[in-house]
Amino acid sequence: MRILVTGSTGFIGSAVVRDLLGAGHQVLGLARSEQGARALTALGAGVLRGSLEDLAGLRAGAAQADGVIHLAFNHDFSRFAAHCEADRAVITALGEALAGSGRPLVVTSGTALAQAVPGQPATEATPALPSAQMPRAASEEAAHAAAARGVSVSIVRLPQVHDETKQGLVTYVTRLAKQKGVSAYIGDGAQRWAAAHLSDVAPLYRLALEKRAALAIYHAVDEEGVAMRAIAEVLGPGLNVPVRSIPAAEAAAHFGWLAMFASRDMPASSVRTRQLLNWHPQGPGLISDLQRMDYSKVTLD
Secondary structure, rough: EEEEEEEEOOOHHHHHHHHHHHHHEEEEEEEEHHHHHHHHHHHEEEEEEEEEOOOOHHHHHHHOOEEEEEEEOOOOOOHHHHHHHHHHEEEEEEHHHHHOOOOOEEEEEEEHHEEEOOOOEEEOOOOOOOOOOOOHHHHHHHHHHHHHHHEEEEEEOOEEOOOOOOOOOOHHHHHHHHHOOOOOEEOOOOEEEEEEHHHHHHHHHHHHHOOOOOOOOEEEOOOEEEHHHHHHHHHHHHHHHOOOOOOOHHHHHHHHHHHHHHHHOOEOOOOOHHHHHHOOOOOOOOOHHHHHOOHOOOOOO
């Protein structure tokens, strides 16, 4: 299959491209820069020059592909809601190009969006919060709208995807700890974040694409929940800063935009995903990667 991949030069996207190529697929990667185009060419992938703002170009790229994996997202959290709505527009455009064709579209969401019962891990059947409450849910709403128009769309919900250099939202927690000079957690630090290693997440996207299940939701989860206190207690020594609990009333002031996640217990399971896709994650855990990380390379941007 010839697969269009958005976000193809990113942390997860580049791993997905390598996995697709290794499995015998052809890849057409979206690249907005010459540097990105060269990186894709070096991997053996084709290049679609363009950006997420060029909806007509995205439609044209999807029209010449046998399937699409949409990973790209603007992570400028100062305009988070606006970028979430832009993602809705991108998914809508991709769906317009694929509607009625039977060609698969895999879109990206997050386990943090699940409207789970407190204290219980979210499952693939757990509905997402409305975008009015959690803006990132616009992606899942767009996927459901595309399915209603006859698109063979599925959703991959990501946890904290990690290796020894990046760890999803934990990367921003690490930068904040360095900036503030303290590795903090809220209350008793029992809030849990689901996680999975990059090497396990990449093939899951391919398996979801090849499955072609209509409106399936998959959880790319290995560890159901890693406690925030455990994360903070690794970051502190790594950055050579103290570890401290802060009260919930101070969370917004300390964590800023991260407070919406840092204050939430967000465990998630992947039992159904493992069964449906015969997916068996084997990578190292989040704490293990954080213990091996080179903290001298942590930057504030």
